[in-house]
Amino acid sequence: MNAKGPIMSTPTSSSASKSSDTAAVTAADQFPAGLRVLVVDDDPTCLVILERMLRACLYEVTKCKRAEVALSLLRGNKNGFDIVLSDVHMPDMDGFKLLEHIGLEMDLPVIMMSADDGKDVVMKGVTHGACDYLIKPVRIEALKNIWQHVVRKRKNDGKDPDQSGGGDEGDQQLKGSDDADYSSSANECKSTKKRRDQEDEDAEDRDDSSSLKRPRVVWSVELHQQFMAAVNNLGIDKAVPKKILEIMNVPGLTRENVASHLQKYRLYLRRVSGVSQPQNNLNSSFISPYESAYNASSINGIDLQTISAHSLAKLQAGLGRSTAKVGVPMPLVEQKNLFSFENSKLRFGEGQLQHMSSNKPMNLLHGIPTNMEPKQFAHWHQSTQSLGNLNMRFNASAAQRNPFLMQMNHSQPRGQMLGENTGSHITRFPSSLVQPSGPNGISNGAIENGITDTNNITPQRSSLLSFPMNQTTDISASSFPLRSTPGISNITTKGMFHEEVTLGTKGSGGFFPSYDIFNELHQKSHDWDPTNSGLTYDASQHTNPLQGSFDVLPSILGHQDFSSAQQTAENRDTTLIGKGMVSMGDSMNLGNLQNVGQHHLNTSLIDNSARVKAEKFPDPSSQNNLFLEQYGQDDLLSELLKQQEGIGVGPIENEFDFDGYSMDNIPV
């Protein structure tokens, strides 16, 4: 063992310095010897061979035939392993699902293995956040280096995960993430997991077109649209960060930012396409009115993402009318709900909306797709039922995507916790997440209601949505969409006022999780933007904006971690709000919104949202879902916290900054 000293010294020191990982620290001197590996494979022959090979590398090996057993081992001993190797095809659980669980719950580096070397499968590994992908038969040489993933992850995490906008961290993380992402083959370690939220996001997105230390890059609606355009231009398969960056041609944007955003987006897409939950039961009730509206605009779901800014506007429009089946409806719905509910209350105020639109207008949009939204949207599409679907989907997707989220709701009142712990921002969220009652803001209550209603599945989600996050005025800063858009939050509460509204808020929450990462970064403030547009839409949308949004939100919220939720919530709210706003238009200060969103949101949103959404969502949701799941509770918290912080940082983030975003209002 010690023989490895020299070699190990390097990693050792890094790992030792990290000190965050106990195992590594203790075995620092011998690193990578003693690395605690958990290998999961249903094939006994492969399992024994791998075990033997890993032992030959001087690792400490635990082998496991079943994914469930592996998970319980990991859960039972959270710090007992450094890295996991898992087969892709297993009878009891899909390897990717296990990967997501691990990412969400334990945030350990996971390496996938398979005899299948098809591009699709490998890509799946990447999008699900695997650190690496090994083709079977695995050679010992391939195993000799797996320690690098551990170090890398630690390095990235060690930066100070909770640091939302830390300067130094940013640099380091950036580097780390860089390395992580690009240096190793399909090394997605850092991005996929929570880590991504915290660090990567920070690290990568931090580069907000300026120094690394800056707060994360805020993927505003416009920016996201540019991104989407670039991706579509290249084709999703060929969309590589470098090229996307070139096409986007945004000064100050780094490849890492794009890469991280792309990853999220892909997860979102994955989620969206994969998620089609039949939550309809709840949603249907809500959605019905909205559905009709949404049906027309399947885009809604999608739009949220892409459009963020636009979408909101569009969504709203769509929501009002067409019940975007897809994700879009939600935004609108939410917006509507939100707005209708409290149009006046919305703090949005024109200013806010404007902000939102400008900065992150589409946080919702962007974010959503990434984390939750995409899924949600996807759902929407699928449900076509307009809101009803959305809601359900959200729940479903949210639930699916984010097992964690669900967990959150169930297991812990994370929402609450968050709220309580994290502070205003977060608390909001938790409450929403956890319970409907969340004082956090109305949203919680609202959301919950909304969510529960709509989403049987995830009452929790709603909590997420409810976003306590934004309840407080802080929201503005926070990524929570809900928050950010004070208006939104208000809206949500308002809109949600009965459930519909919550959806919106919740929806966003739901979505966000996956998207949180994205959203967090930028969304924070922008969530509202979309809403702005939404608001502008006009009251006509009313019809079910609330409903629609409602549905959507819950799921969205559900998914996202808190942080994401926040963002998403925000984002979503924005979008939703936008939509809702639109519908609410009359009640709400559409006028205001209109003004605000108009320039920003309206144009973009409307145009894009309608169109974009449709497309976007399906994809993003998948991604979002992923995100959500990855988030896990802890992540959410951290995310939230981060967001909160981040949000605070950038005024823009909370363009909406509704402050007035008190979720409390949400009557749900």
Place this chain on the structure above:
Amino acid sequence: MDRNHSHRHLAAMKQSLFDQGLLDEQFIQLEELQDDANPNFVEEIVTLYYRDSSRLISNIDQALKERNSMDFNKLDTLMHQFKGSSSSIGAKKVKAECNLFREYCMAGNAEGCIRSFQQLKKEYAALKKKLEAYFQFARQSGPSETACRPK
């Protein structure tokens, strides 16, 4: 001398397996994992492989019986597993047959699947025999070649 001779013979046996395309590089990987602490590692693995894969073989056989309503997806899944297993011990020809089978599967060619599987079973059995002989001889020859080099 005897030992050397038998070791050489063993080496020749192994070489012939490679030459015939029955084994590939992966087998060497397994051999490299063999040491004093794990002196019979390769044989143990191969034994494990044959024991476990026989289960898969019978499952595939069973699935192939449904001539009229062949479940190609299931067959493909089973074969994927079998392929993974076979490749892990370096069974080159068997692995190639697996690929062929999967092609027929994807094409929905039931006859092709059946024929291909017959061939696969043949290769599988042939390899088993040869490896059994090889290991038996290796045991008789004494410690592994690596441990005992001709002087």
